[in-house]
Amino acid sequence: MFTVKLSKASVICAAVLLLGLFVLYQSSGISSSNDLSAEYHTIMSKAVDASRRNKVSGLAEKCQRLPKALIIGFNKCGSSTLQTFLTIHPDVVGPFYEVRFFNDHYSKGLEWYRRQMPRSTSRQLTIEKTPGYIKSLEILKRIYKFDPNIKLIAIIRNPVTRLLSEHAHALARNRTHAKTFEEWMCQGESFEKKVIKNSDYLSKIQLVYSLFPEDQLIIVSEEDLEADPASLIRQVHSFLGLRPAISDDVFVFNETKGFYCVNTTHPFFSSLEQFLNEDGCMSERKGREHAEIGQDTLLKIVETSRPYVEQLFQTISMKFKWNFY
Numbered sequence: 001m002f003t004v005k006l007s008k009a010s011v012i013c014a015a016v017l018l019l020g021l022f023v024l025y026q027s028s029g030i031s032s033s034n035d036l037s038a039e040y041h042t043i044m045s046k047a048v049d050a051s052r053r054n055k056v057s058g059l060a061e062k063c064q065r066l067p068k069a070l071i072i073g074f075n076k077c078g079s080s081t082l083q084t085f086l087t088i089h090p091d092v093v094g095p096f097y098e099v100r101f102f103n104d105h106y107s108k109g110l111e112w113y114r115r116q117m118p119r120s121t122s123r124q125l126t127i128e129k130t131p132g133y134i135k136s137l138e139i140l141k142r143i144y145k146f147d148p149n150i151k152l153i154a155i156i157r158n159p160v161t162r163l164l165s166e167h168a169h170a171l172a173r174n175r176t177h178a179k180t181f182e183e184w185m186c187q188g189e190s191f192e193k194k195v196i197k198n199s200d201y202l203s204k205i206q207l208v209y210s211l212f213p214e215d216q217l218i219i220v221s222e223e224d225l226e227a228d229p230a231s232l233i234r235q236v237h238s239f240l241g242l243r244p245a246i247s248d249d250v251f252v253f254n255e256t257k258g259f260y261c262v263n264t265t266h267p268f269f270s271s272l273e274q275f276l277n278e279d280g281c282m283s284e285r286k287g288r289e290h291a292e293i294g295q296d297t298l299l300k301i302v303e304t305s306r307p308y309v310e311q312l313f314q315t316i317s318m319k320f321k322w323n324f325y
């Protein structure tokens with residue numbers, strides 16, 4: 001009895017199904033099962049073609065990806081300009097602000113970090129910059145845990161100009177009431193301490209070397225970025241394993257600003273337009289006027305910082321074009 005009941009149910013189901021197929025057949029205008037299968041094959045082959053095309057050109061769907069390179073230091077050394085100029089390359093993207101994940105927002109988790117990143121294709125590289133990352137071993141250990149193969153970039157600067165830049169920054173932010181640079185140098189901490197804090201790049205670089213292989217860190221200078229951005233950016237792109245893409249005409253020297261800016265007539269400019277001023281230059285907060293500095297103060301800074309600078313050049317086997325050293 002049971003089998004009879006079941007077969008009745010099957011017959012009803014089959015009839016409903018057939019009716020449905022008939023309605024579909026009528027409304028679709030498909031005249032035969034051969035046509036149906038032909039259409040199916042056309043759709044499928046289009047999808048396969050599209051996916052092949054995406055693979056070949058790297059244009060897979062854009063999504064937010066975690067960084068594969070970090071600018072980890074140093075403050076007031078041109079890190080913002082470096083980050084901005086690096087992203088001129090069509091294969092590089094990055095947020096234009098300091099995300100501060102590994103120092104300030106670590107507890108928010110990796111998913112939060114990923115969501116701070118711009119969308120990119122699978123062939124693009126995401127770079128994030130937070131100059132405070134190099135400041136402690138604890139922060140660097142978090143980076144190592146995140147990705148022991150991550151590429152690291154540090155930009156350093158002549159300690160004298162770095163101090164002048166710090167001072168200009170403090171004035172602009174109303175963080176000091178000191179009347180002169182000399183007065184500011186003795187504010188909050190001793191003159192010596194301030195000089196050492198701004199010239200001892202080596203102790204921080206050694207923190208990096210204690211975790212990562214030396215060839216995973218590139219050290220460049222603000223002076224080279226300022227004097228010839230195209231060459232420096234090409235050097236960093238090559239370190240990152242990117243194809244050469246930056247010709248000299250991407251940058252033009254802006255007499256009013258006194259710095260190289262992005263050439264607004266260059267096709268690459270459009271991708272950066274919203275992050276630069278109309279003239280292709282960095283914001284007014286970058287490239288501030290520096291205070292006059294007395295001869296005695298200058299000598300004192302240079303003498304206090306010299307051992308740190310010499311030790312640095314010796315250890316990294318590089319010498320940057322720094323006045324007074």
Ligand SMILES: Nc1ncnc2c1ncn2[C@@H]1O[C@H](COP(=O)(O)OS(=O)(=O)O)[C@@H](OP(=O)(O)O)[C@H]1O
Binds near residue numbers: 259
């Ligand atoms: N092309 C170009 N345009 C503008 N500014 C340039 C450029 N190249 C290097 N610089 C120097 O960058 C200095 C600011 O450094 P940072 O961006 O690292 O500062 S910050 O720590 O993020 O506040 C900033 O320091 P100040 O001159 O003291 O403002 C600039 O000298």
